[in-house]
Amino acid sequence: MNLFYSPGACALASQIALREAGLNFELVKVDLKAKEYSGGDYKKINPKGYIPALQLPNGHLMTEGAVILQWIADQVPDKNLLPKYGTMERYKAMEWLNFIATEIHKGLGSLFGGAVMNEETKEQIKGKVQLRLAVLDQHLQQNPFILGETFSVADAYAYNVLRWTGLVGVDIAHHKALQNFISKMADRPTVKEAVAAEGIRL
Structure with missing residues (x-):
């Protein structure tokens, strides 16, 4: 493979x-x-x-x-990297995966390289991304992992894209739960x- x-x-x-x-x-x-x-x-x-x-x-x-x-x-x-297929828990997991993909990954990814042509557009995108990050931060204030008490593949995805914030100038200093999540994930052996x-x- x-x-x-x-x-x-x-x-x-x-x-x-x-x-x-x-x-x-x-x-x-x-x-x-x-x-x-x-x-x-x-x-x-x-x-x-x-x-x-x-x-x-x-x-x-x-x-x-x-x-x-x-x-x-x-x-x-x-x-148990995701809930069983067909359950409401699985659909909630898919909801989070889609949220990360379409609302955070897409936004942060567009800030790399020459995809953004001017500062005004860049700041608009950053503002939208901040709104999405606030949703995730609030959720992680109440849950150690995205799906609750245990690690799932959604956490791997979130960690992957959250690593980009510093690379593209998106400040997460005020998102304490996101910072704690990144640190916790960075400690995992995998x-x-x-x-x-x-x-x-x-």
């Missing part, structure tokens, strides 16, 4: 989840600008051209981080292993 990644990007969540699940996998580094990996043209693997992408042993390819995370969790139901494997800093 191959996980295609770029250091510090959004495949980190999938890597953390794979380690939490205890599944065997290989990391395959992708140059996102050139759309190349060690085997050549990455778009021949994933026509979308971005990461993460998880190539299964049977050759099937999965893309979209929130979907990959659910697939990983469902391979090891005894690990997170330390994943970060080290990508050659990035906690």
Whole structure:
């Protein structure tokens, strides 16, 4: 099983989840600008051209981080990385995964590189992201993890994107619960292993 990644990007969540699940996998580094990996043209693997992408042993390819995370969790139901499929708890988990993907990941991701063309637009995006971060911060004031008392793949995703706040100039000093969450996640052995494997800093 191959996980295609770029250091510090959004495949980190999938890597953390794979380690939490205890599944065997290989990391395959992708140059996102050139759309190349060690085997050549990455778009021949994933026509979308971005990461993460998880190539299964049977050759099937999965893309979209929130979907990959659910697939990983469902391979090891005894690990309780997500609630059982079909339950209200599972739908709440999917709600959080979608919130992180569409409201936080998308916003923070748009602040990287040349995607934002002027300061006014950048500040507008930061303002919207702050509103979404406030929702997550309030939730984490009452819960140690996103789904309650125990770790889930939603936490891996949240940690992945929250790491970007300092890189794109989004201040979370006033979001104490988010800061505590990031510190707690950084202490998990699987997170330390994943970060080290990508050659990035906690």
